[in-house]
Amino acid sequence: MNSDSLDTEITNECANNKMIYSMSIALQTLELTPKEYQTEEYHEIYNSIKQFIEKNCIHQIEYDSIDISPDCSKTIRYCLKCEKTFN
Ligand SMILES: [Zn+2]
Numbered sequence: 001m002n003s004d005s006l007d008t009e010i011t012n013e014c015a016n017n018k019m020i021y022s023m024s025i026a027l028q029t030l031e032l033t034p035k036e037y038q039t040e041e042y043h044e045i046y047n048s049i050k051q052f053i054e055k056n057c058i059h060q061i062e063y064d065s066i067d068i069s070p071d072c073s074k075t076i077r078y079c080l081k082c083e084k085t086f087n
Pocket residue numbers: 057058059060079080081082083084
């Protein structure tokens with residue numbers, strides 16, 4: 001394995017942004033097929049993309065406040081790129 005291998009960790013943030021963005025769109029596109037029409041192979045592709053995002057996203061954390069009752073709100077953290085939420 002040399003340093004140009006595609007398997008090496010993604011360090012370029014711009015490339016990471018583009019890849020995660022494209023993968024997120026791919027995921028949304030795959031969700032357009034109703035579950036009952038999806039074959040096992042289709043589902044595997046869907047899961048691989050999900051895992052790719054999970055493994056490679058260099059999170060860009062955003063803070064947001066959500067109301068849980070009229071006088072109580074909670075601050076949540078989530079990633080702008082993959083939409084994962086953090087406690
Ligand atoms: Zn993320």
